[in-house]
Amino acid sequence: MATWTYMGFQDSASPLMEQLIFFHDHIMLILVLITTFVGYIMFMVLMNSYIHRYMLENQTIEMIWTIIPAIILIFIALPSLRLLYLLDEVNNPSMTLKTIGHQWYWSYEYSDFLHLEFDSYMTPLNEMNSSGFRLLDVDNRVVLPMNTQIRIIISAADVIHSWTVPSLGVKADAIPGRLNQVSFLISRPGLFYGQCSEICGANHSFMPIMIESTSTDHFLQWISSSLS
CATH class of the missing domain: 1.10.287 (Helix Hairpins)
Structure with missing residues (x-):
């Protein structure tokens, strides 16, 4: 190959x-x-x-x-x-996503919807299917609508992390006791991967980020199914 x-x-x-x-x-x-x-x-x-x-x-x-x-x-x-x-610049966001870095995983909260929050861990190699990406796939991916201005509020629970998705041009430090925010718009559907870009401990390289960009209708269906 x-x-x-x-x-x-x-x-x-x-x-x-x-x-x-x-x-x-x-x-x-x-x-x-x-x-x-x-x-x-x-x-x-x-x-x-x-x-x-x-x-x-x-x-x-x-x-x-x-x-x-x-x-x-x-x-x-x-x-x-x-x-x-x-x-x-954070310009009139249509929705807000809150993410908190932990050693060594990410937790997410959709602030505009009630009781929608989850943790996102890296998928172990022995549980990954043949089409997965090593060190990048997660058990719970972040689903976001495309062509929508999104604000992400970032913090950390223990040490400094960094929430980074290269395809979106986003990189922001997650600092305990402080809220950072970034804003972006996803212009096409797809799966986009990132990783923690701050050396945060022994398992620093095992806390990936996985974003699924989809249409607004599909996103609302996902929200409904997640809340039910």
């Missing part, structure tokens, strides 16, 4: 993650162009004595390669600050 090594981000499932990938790819393009140009200049300086003297003694050149990098940094900083603001 062929084995593929994936070097990039996971496929985006939210508008914020699409913006993060877009920003990353364009910044990498700028860095490649700068590296190529600087490498070419260094090579020419080493190989051509006239260019070597010109580069060392020309104040105009020194001003250019001081001002241009500053301008490039400004064009990198402005969109990054915009993205940081959007990642922290």
Whole structure:
């Protein structure tokens, strides 16, 4: 069986993650162009004595390669600050999900519905079916509606954890005695996986996150069946 090594981000499932990938790819393009140009200049300086003297003694050149990098940094900083603001903004959520990190599992509470809360443990290898994902499948997955603005309130019961789902562009620390919140919108149906991204003890790598994104009708049916 062929084995593929994936070097990039996971496929985006939210508008914020699409913006993060877009920003990353364009910044990498700028860095490649700068590296190529600087490498070419260094090579020419080493190989051509006239260019070597010109580069060392020309104040105009020194001003250019001081001002241009500053301008490039400004064009990198402005969109990054915009993205940081959007990642922290909680804008009129349609529903709220509360999650609490424990050693070593997650518990969830649907705050907009009465008496709907559960714990989510990693599925042991001997109980997993052949189509499951090792270290990622859970016994109780989080079901959320797509195309809905969702707010997640995050805390912890013991030590610091981190609730992270790469496909959604979400990463927030779960800190005992403190509530953090993030907001996102899932743009397509599917299963999305994450893990605790804070070293929280011996079983840190055994508390995965599994989100099932579905239509609003199917989500309401799931809510009804869970409450009954």
